[in-house]
Amino acid sequence: xxxxxxxxxxxxxxxxxxxxxxxxxxxxxxxxxxxxxxxxxxxxxxxxxxxxxxxxxxxxxxxxxxxxxxxxxxxxxxxxxxxxxxxxxxxxxxxxxxxxxxxxxxxxxxxxxxxxxxxxxxxxxxxxxxxxxxxxxxxxxxxxxxxxxxxxxxxxxxxxxxxxxxxxxxxxxxxxxxxxxxxxxxxxxxxxxxxxxxxxxxxxxxxxxxxxxxxxxxxxxxxxxxxxxxxxxxxxxxxxxxxxxxxxxxxxxxxxxxxxxxxxxxxxxxxxxxxxxxxxxx
Amino acid sequence: xxxxxxxxxxxxxxxxxxxxxxxxxxxxxxxxxxxxxxxxxxxxxxxxxxxxxxxxxxxxxxxxxxxxxxxxxxxxxxxxxxxxxxxxxxxxxxxxxxxxxxxxxxxxxxxxxxxxxxxxxxxxxxxxxxxxxxxxxxxxxxxxxxxxxxxxxxxxxxxxxxxxxxxxxxxxxxxxxxxxxxxxxxxxxxxxxxxxxxxxxxxxxxxxxxxxxxxxxxxxxxxxxxxxxxxxxxxxxxxxxxxxxxxxxxxxxxxxxxxxxxxxxxxxxxxxxxxxxxxxxx
Numbered sequence: 001x002x003x004x005x006x007x008x009x010x011x012x013x014x015x016x017x018x019x020x021x022x023x024x025x026x027x028x029x030x031x032x033x034x035x036x037x038x039x040x041x042x043x044x045x046x047x048x049x050x051x052x053x054x055x056x057x058x059x060x061x062x063x064x065x066x067x068x069x070x071x072x073x074x075x076x077x078x079x080x081x082x083x084x085x086x087x088x089x090x091x092x093x094x095x096x097x098x099x100x101x102x103x104x105x106x107x108x109x110x111x112x113x114x115x116x117x118x119x120x121x122x123x124x125x126x127x128x129x130x131x132x133x134x135x136x137x138x139x140x141x142x143x144x145x146x147x148x149x150x151x152x153x154x155x156x157x158x159x160x161x162x163x164x165x166x167x168x169x170x171x172x173x174x175x176x177x178x179x180x181x182x183x184x185x186x187x188x189x190x191x192x193x194x195x196x197x198x199x200x201x202x203x204x205x206x207x208x209x210x211x212x213x214x215x216x217x218x219x220x221x222x223x224x225x226x227x228x229x230x231x232x233x234x235x236x237x238x239x240x241x242x243x244x245x246x247x248x249x250x251x252x253x254x255x256x257x258x259x260x261x262x263x264x265x266x267x268x269x270x271x272x273x274x275x276x277x278x279x280x281x282x
Numbered sequence: 283x284x285x286x287x288x289x290x291x292x293x294x295x296x297x298x299x300x301x302x303x304x305x306x307x308x309x310x311x312x313x314x315x316x317x318x319x320x321x322x323x324x325x326x327x328x329x330x331x332x333x334x335x336x337x338x339x340x341x342x343x344x345x346x347x348x349x350x351x352x353x354x355x356x357x358x359x360x361x362x363x364x365x366x367x368x369x370x371x372x373x374x375x376x377x378x379x380x381x382x383x384x385x386x387x388x389x390x391x392x393x394x395x396x397x398x399x400x401x402x403x404x405x406x407x408x409x410x411x412x413x414x415x416x417x418x419x420x421x422x423x424x425x426x427x428x429x430x431x432x433x434x435x436x437x438x439x440x441x442x443x444x445x446x447x448x449x450x451x452x453x454x455x456x457x458x459x460x461x462x463x464x465x466x467x468x469x470x471x472x473x474x475x476x477x478x479x480x481x482x483x484x485x486x487x488x489x490x491x492x493x494x495x496x497x498x499x500x501x502x503x504x505x506x507x508x509x510x511x512x513x514x515x516x517x518x519x520x521x522x523x524x525x526x527x528x529x530x531x532x533x534x535x536x537x538x539x540x541x542x543x544x545x546x547x548x549x550x551x552x553x554x555x556x557x558x559x560x561x562x563x564x
Contacts (some may be wrong), residue, residue, distance in 0.1 A: 006290075006292060006299055008288075008290065008299060008301065010288060010301070010303070012303075014325055015302055015303035015323060015324040015325030015326060016300070016301065016302055016303070016325070016326070016508065017288055017290060017299070017300065017301030017302070017303075018298070018299065018300060018301070018513075019290065019292070019298065019299030019300070019301065020297055020298055020299070021292070021294075021297035021298070021299075041297060042297040043296055043297030043298065043480070044297065044298070060479065062557075197342065197506070197508060198325070198508075222506070224479070224504070224506060224512075224513065224514040225513075226298065226479060226480075226512040226513055226514060230506075230508040230513055231300075231506065231507075231508055231512055231513010231514055232506040232508060232513055232514075257556075258556060259555065259556055259557040260555040260556070260557065261555075262553060262555065262556060264550070264553030265550070265553060265555060267550065268546070268547070268549065268550020268551070268553060269550070271544060271546030271547060271550060273541065273542040273543075273544065273547060274539075274540060274541055274542070274544060275344075275541040275542065
């Protein structure tokens with residue numbers, strides 16, 4: 001490869017592509033579950049791909065990791081017990097552990113190799129892995145959630161790859177029933193929910209499956225994410241009760257720094273553009 | 283070309299690329315100013331490129347056109363006289379003319395061929411071209427602004443290509459001085475200001491040039507735009523006085539439909555993420 005090579009991800013479901021200019025391939029491993037590749041880019045730091053899909057870049061991952069954690073944790077009244085399904089790059093775990101009230105955060109990713117690659121090429125994402133509150137498991141997230149003690153969790157974060165391959169089972173009623181059972185009455189489930197521009201049908205279907213599992217309130221929050229298809233992504237919150245009470249004052253007074261997340265950004269994201277709200281029936 | 287062809291734009295300044303799956307090339311013209319190409323895509327409708335840069339797709343142009351017009355028009359106290367520099371696809375003009383209070387909207391694009399292509403391949407963007415309030419000129423926008431009667435305009439919208447080639451002269455002090463002179467005391471200038479993730483230096487430089495021309499207040503509003511590099515774009519408002527008074531009640535009561543713009547989206551965009559605010563010194 002030369003300094004002028006470009007790495008593209010072609011996202012077939014939406015007919016769109018994204019890419020980065022790269023200087024060289026740093027690593028590649030075929031795990032029992034998927035192919036993980038690491039490239040060095042000219043402008044985005046390191047880039048991790050899983051089965052050809054962009055997962056993380058050094059430069060823009062803060063957008064996703066902040067939005068996968070802080071909105072849910074500042075919506076739950078007092079999050080102490082958190083489980084992350086997937087999230088092997090450890091970036092979401094790091095954000096969760098910024099909340100001093102969190103007593104235990106379990107990260108359960110099926111693929112140990114993702115975390116090994118993150119430790120090597122994205123060490124900043126792994127800087128909280130030794131936090132005594134963190135527990136890092138390499139196991140099947142579906143089985144883990146099915147075996148969780150009922151009513152034991154405050155927040156479940158599903159930080160998965162696209163709903164094909166290993167992550168397919170994280171988008172259906174059976175999995176959501178496990179989450180529902182494991183959550184306390186005021187518990188919150190949050191899941192990465194793909195592009196709000198082109199994958200509205202997927203978000204709708206996901207919310208329908210969550211509903212069949214017993215969840216009654218849903219909130220989809222969009223945010224920018226250049227390394228994912230269309231550059232616009234979302235997370236979807238679900239809970240058992242009615243409505244979402246954003247702890248706005250606590251979000252404003254948060255005792256840690258963020259690059260993207262603020263109370264105002266959180267509130268802004270709660271107000272969906274008309275074309276999204278219409279499609280989701282909000 | 284076959285049905286599986288992909289069209290990529292490699293954005294050299296940021297080392298990132300975007301692309302769409304296309305079925306065929308519909309047209310191409312080399313105007314005296316630039317090369318204009320039209321492709322048919324599988325999922326995004328038609329796509330217009332100018333000198334290899336994505337300009338408009340049928341599917342996602344509403345994001346840009348709504349955000350280039352409604353925030354400025356709902357910030358000005360009573361916009362009647364509007365000038366659009368560039369904007370040859372006529373999409374911004376259409377949005378401006380949705381405001382019943384606008385008495386005259388002049389669109390001045392140097393390249394007639396852009397409009398001819400838009401009429402043919404994006405007819406929905408041109409549906410207000412026959413509005414008696416619209417005046418469509420094909421002329422040099424720099425000269426047009428320099429010759430405008432002083433204090434005659436309420437809003438100037440600079441809907442240009444990137445600051446290279448024909449649009450280069452739309453990003454410097456001399457041009458902004460013409461805008462400043464042509465605007466009334468409460469007038470507002472709004473300009474597309476590239477990606478807030480990777481081109482913060484450009485936004486900063488643009489605001490500095492606007493400042494040298496006499497503008498004293500600036501507001502950069504980010505929004506998603508999949509067909510532009512990084513999928514995240516921005517417009518920047520400038521005015522002579524202090525601060526921006528958003529006519530929120532009027533935005534809520536707007537007598538027209540939008541797909542993206544709402545009063546809440548507008549307010550949300552006003553609150554910049556910390557990493558953007560810090561870079562811009564806001």
